[in-house]
Amino acid sequence: MNTNLFIMCIEDESEVLEAILRDLEMFEDYFRIEAAQSVDEAKEVLKVLINDGLKPALFICDHKMPGTTGVDYLVELSREEATSKAARMLLTGQAGQQDTIKAVNQAGLHYYLPKPWKPAELQRIVTELLTDFVSKNEDNLMAYMAVLDAEKLSEAMRNRNTYTDM
Amino acid sequence: MNTTKTAGLLLGLAGFMLPLLITLPGLSFAGHIALGIFLMAAFFWMLEPIPIHGTSLLVIFLGVLLLSGQGPLYKDASAPLINPVSAEQGYTIPATALSASGTVWVKDSNQWSEIQVTLVEDQSGILTVEGDISPSAQIAVDVSHRSVNFVPRRFNDYIGTLANPIIILFLGGFMLAQGAVKYNFDKNLTRYLLKPFGTRPGAILVGLMMVTAVLSAFMSNTATTAMMMTVILPLIAQMGAADRFKTALALSIPIAANIGGIATPIGTPPNAIVIAALQKQDIAISFTEWMALTLPLVILVLAVAWFLLMKLFPPQITEIKSGADVSFNKSGKALTFYGIFLLTVLLWITESVHGISSSIVALLPIAGLALTEALEVKDIRQLPWEVLWLVAGGLALGLYMDHTGLATYLVSSISWASFGGFAVIAMFAVVAVVMSNFLSNTVTATLLMPLAVSIGILQNSGSLDIIELALVIGVGTSMAMVLPISTPPNAIAVSTGLVKTPDMAKIGVVIGFAGIMLMLAYALVYWPLLLN
Structure with missing residues (x-):
């Protein structure tokens, strides 16, 4: 892996978490994929990764979990400097209207995907979110062309003058 | 920092020091400094321990610092000179004025030249020598002085x-x-x-x-x-x-x-x-x-x-x-x-x-x-902007390799005339294409050009056209596209996953080869029509 980005998946039910991880396998060579079964566990893992110099690119979060809820955690993430740029996605079947409104207005939610999901759909959305994140925040866009949306990344290279004749 | 970068950094620094530790006869002190900068820049550009535009700015900075007439090294430096003192036979000079190869350095209307002399007499450090020294010239008292055979340029030039x-x-x-x-x-x-x-x-x-x-x-x-x-x-x-x-x-x-x-x-x-x-x-x-x-x-x-x-x-x-x-x-x-x-x-x-x-x-x-x-x-x-700096650094390097006499010194040890003009052009075409497959195109052109131009001037005869020589280097660097690292466009194409490196290499080798052949054919047939 020649990049230092990671995807964090937070989901309390282990079968569901495994399903998410299985669907995200195609990104494995380019992004480190981390899993946590509660917000507290996610926070600990996050601390270690950030200390190691890794950067979060995407949080995929369930809502109803023991302890802190997904929406509350996403609000927190959007306010912290180290995580505010990462894409935030809610993958849940149980968020009520109030929670959803909060996620959109306060957590700057990038995507709401209701359960159950189709693998291809999850992959398409993750590709889109990661492409946007990488286009805005990364310098070496070439590293992601094979896995993400190459056309959009080319467009970003062109607009940002990312590479030059040397 | 990975191994390549560390090696690049160490080699670059060693390259910078080397000419200061050894003496190359016939090359001015400033030429030694220029050689140090050239070696360092070459290693830095090839192995990239620092960004390549950073190396270019370093080249400009060191040139101003170490070679310009306003830098600390040459600000107040002027070689001690004496007017020729006539003896019965030839001139008397101090022993330090005679180089190991039996020459003295003289400065005449701000131009340095080296004159071969014959030793007539040695009287405890005062030498009497015979040679073709013009009466209006001044003789350098100490041949090892840093200002001998070098007229510093203004830093504005760099x-x-x-x-x-x-x-x-x-x-x-x-x-x-x-x-x-x-x-x-x-x-x-x-x-x-x-x-x-x-x-x-x-x-x-x-x-x-x-x-x-x-x-x-x-x-x-x-x-x-x-x-x-x-x-x-x-x-x-x-x-x-x-x-x-x-x-x-x-x-x-x-x-x-x-x-x-x-x-x-x-x-x-x-x-x-x-x-x-x-x-x-x-x-x-x-x-x-x-x-x-x-x-x-x-x-x-x-x-x-x-x-x-x-x-x-x-x-x-x-x-x-x-x-x-x-x-x-x-x-x-x-x-x-x-x-x-x-x-x-x-x-x-x-x-x-x-x-x-x-x-x-x-x-x-x-x-x-x-x-x-x-x-x-x-x-x-x-x-x-960094591309402009990259080119400017290359131009500055060429500038002081030229006027410290380094470029001429490096190429004069080989008698290029014996190869014939076309062979020299062919050689540079091949070297340019091969080198630039591994290095940045601009860096390749920057490193080769001062040497090529000096050869062109040295061998200023009908057989070698300096424009053709410069052209095959410049054009040749753009013909290099064998590897993903050869040029940024190649890297982008491979990154998409649609092109496999072996396919790129296959076509790149054919294009490189055809490119060299076509360039040389043009150098023989077409370019002379336009240039003469």
Whole structure:
């Protein structure tokens, strides 16, 4: 892996978490994929990764979990400097209207995907979110062309003058 | 920091120190310093422990510091001189004035020359020598002094490379390229120009390669490649999984972008190195002349590449729809930009008609786009300034390799005349293509050019044309496209996953080989027609 980005998946039910991880396998060579079964566990893992110099690119979060809820955690993430740029996605079947409104207005939610999901759909959305994140925040866009949306990344290279004749 | 970078850093520093620890007879002290900087820059540029534009700025900085007349080293330095003291037979000089090879250094009207003398008498440190010393000249008392055989230049000469006419020409090109991206001119022009090529795969490939080459002749090869990727990816999506023609399309873009860069002086930075090196020898190459020299070669190499791509990756698909609409931006500022763009390009390619230098014409987009705010401050901040610095550093290095006598010193140990002019040109063509497959094209041209120009001057006979020699180096660097690391356009194409490195290498080797052969054929047959 020649990049230092990671995807964090937070989901309390282990079968569901495994399903998410299985669907995200195609990104494995380019992004480190981390899993946590509660917000507290996610926070600990996050601390270690950030200390190691890794950067979060995407949080995929369930809502109803023991302890802190997904929406509350996403609000927190959007306010912290180290995580505010990462894409935030809610993958849940149980968020009520109030929670959803909060996620959109306060957590700057990038995507709401209701359960159950189709693998291809999850992959398409993750590709889109990661492409946007990488286009805005990364310098070496070439590293992601094979896995993400190459056309959009080319467009970003062109607009940002990312590479030059040397 | 990885192993390569660490090695680069250590080798660079060792390279810098080496000439200060040993003495090369016949090379001035300043020449030793220049050699140290040259070796360090070469290692830094090749192994990149620091960014390559950083090395260029270091080259300028060290030149000012260690070689200019205003730097700490030469600020107050002047070699102790004496007027010749006539003896009964010849002149008397102190022992320190005689070099190990039996010469003395004399300065006459600010020019240094080395004069062979014969020792007549040695009286406890006072020597009497005979030689062809002019009475108006002064003799250096101490041959090992750092100012002997070196007249320092003003530091303005070194920092002036940052505003060399060729840099201004490139700045003009960058302003136009920035505007093209901002107003989507490049993309719309591409779609417009592709329309007449229809839907047949072979014809589309011709169209893509031609448009890419034309754009990259005026914009950076890399920016052109990135833009063209957004054009070809939707085309590739129409093809079946097993259709190898995908590879042909994805490979055609970097090939055409690399080759297209050869076609104009502003196409790619190595061209700047060629033009600036010739300018220093008072040889002016106009925009029009450059195009006349290189365009036929570009078209031929592109034809070879097209043929190869069709042969190796024959299409299964029979019809490719381009579909995308052409919608030129028609806002006032966009129209201003189009006007300035067209006028500039027109004035550039007709330079030989009106005779106004392309660097002066370049001020038209620079001033014009800034004052009309067709390019705003935020756009100007986005220009690839580091490319200009890279080239300027190369020019500064060439400058002081030249006037410390280092360039001549390095090449004079080999008697190039015995090879014949064509052999020298052929050798540099091969070295340029091979080197630049592994190194940055600009760096390759920068490292080779001072040596080549010195050989050209040393062997100033009819058999070796200095323009042809410089051209094969500059053009040769753009013919290198074997590996993903050879050029940024190659890297982009491989990154998409549509091109495998072995396929790229296969075609790259053929193009490199054909490129060398065609260049040499041009050097023998076509270029002399234009240059004489």
